[in-house]
Amino acid sequence: MSKPLRKVVFPVAGLGTRFLPATKVVAKEMLPVLDKPLIQYAVDEAVDAGADTLIFVTNRYKHAIADYFDKAYELEAKLHAKGKEALLALVQGTLPKNVRAIFVTQPEAFGLGHAVLCAKPVVGDEPFGIVLPDDLIWNGQGKGALRQMAELGDEQQAGVIAVEEVPHNETDKYGIVAATAIDERSARIDHMVEKPKPADAPSNLAVVGRYVLPSRIFQLLEQTVPGAGGEIQLTDAIDALLKEQGKVLAYRFEGTRFDCGNKAGLVRATMHMAMQDPTLEPTVRSFLADL
Ligand code: UTP
Numbered sequence: 368m369s370k371p372l373r374k375v376v377f378p379v380a381g382l383g384t385r386f387l388p389a390t391k392v393v394a395k396e397m398l399p400v401l402d403k404p405l406i407q408y409a410v411d412e413a414v415d416a417g418a419d420t421l422i423f424v425t426n427r428y429k430h431a432i433a434d435y436f437d438k439a440y441e442l443e444a445k446l447h448a449k450g451k452e453a454l455l456a457l458v459q460g461t462l463p464k465n466v467r468a469i470f471v472t473q474p475e476a477f478g479l480g481h482a483v484l485c486a487k488p489v490v491g492d493e494p495f496g497i498v499l500p501d502d503l504i505w506n507g508q509g510k511g512a513l514r515q516m517a518e519l520g521d522e523q524q525a526g527v528i529a530v531e532e533v534p535h536n537e538t539d540k541y542g543i544v545a546a547t548a549i550d551e552r553s554a555r556i557d558h559m560v561e562k563p564k565p566a567d568a569p570s571n572l573a574v575v576g577r578y579v580l581p582s583r584i585f586q587l588l589e590q591t592v593p594g595a596g597g598e599i600q601l602t603d604a605i606d607a608l609l610k611e612q613g614k615v616l617a618y619r620f621e622g623t624r625f626d627c628g629n630k631a632g633l634v635r636a637t638m639h640m641a642m643q644d645p646t647l648e649p650t651v652r653s654f655l656a657d658l
Pocket of ligand 1: 378379380381382383384385386395424473475476477478479481482499500501628
């Protein structure tokens with residue numbers, strides 16, 4: 368049996384400008400897909416992978432995330448007094464009892480790589496996961512994407528990065544990997560290119576928001592100079608890891624990814640989840656037919 372991935376980092380200190388004005392006060396990660404905020408889907412996936420320590424890299428506008436995972440004394444007491452046990456279980460179930468949440472601050476949005484580096488003192492010296500909550504990956508009752516990756520990483524003793532095929536004309540929106548296939552889902556990364564033009568892209572395998580990495584990545588991040596947009600890029604540090612260790616894997620996960628960092632993706636995710644819910648599906652279907 369493979370070792371569980373105990374620590375997972377959630378970099379949630381971005382500005383979320385694509386959802387302004389809502390994100391003036393509502394953290395992007397608190398936007399709901401039906402009745403659950405994006406961050407809950409991300410946490411559920413990390414817990415499914417075996418995590419017991421969740422590290423949220425936040426900023427001063429994101430207190431709602433800490434509040435969401437905290438105890439809601441008054442609400443819980445009221446629900447209990449009214450005998451609303453099912454609702455009470457929902458409120459209390461945001462974080463399993465054996466799982467702890469730790470919050471660290473990224474003082475300024477210096478990029479994803481910098482956000483991950485802020486988690487260094489908490490992660491220590493063991494492989495860890497990174498989940499970007501705005502990439503919602505849904506695999507129904509099957510294994511979550513992070514668990515699939517943790518198992519592969521443990522088996523192969525290597526870092527694993529989630530990839531997905533994207534349309535060729537969209538390579539300039541993603542980190543793209545050139546990789547040599549091992550089997551139908553995994554491949555050894557040869558090199559990575561940040562946002563290449565379609566004509567220059569070595570493939571259409573795009574990096575998406577799940578990573579399993581060794582703690583060595585922190586030293587490499589410390590040596591990483593600001594790249595595209597003046598930000599410290601995680602991709603640059605992974606490229607350095609690849610050069611040093613010679614083996615980082617790309618993994619085509621089982622499941623569907625919704626890019627909820629933009630409006631169309633959030634709508635798609637909401638529609639998908641609504642169609643999976645037998646109490647909503649007929650209403651949504653007839654509403655769509657009317658439209
Ligand atoms: P995005 O590129 O989606 O940026 O960040 P953003 O600020 O969240 O959203 P837009 O583009 O302005 O709408 C990818 C992930 O990296 C985190 C974000 O919170 C998100 O989970 N991030 C990014 C940080 O935590 N800190 C940063 O400095 C940058």
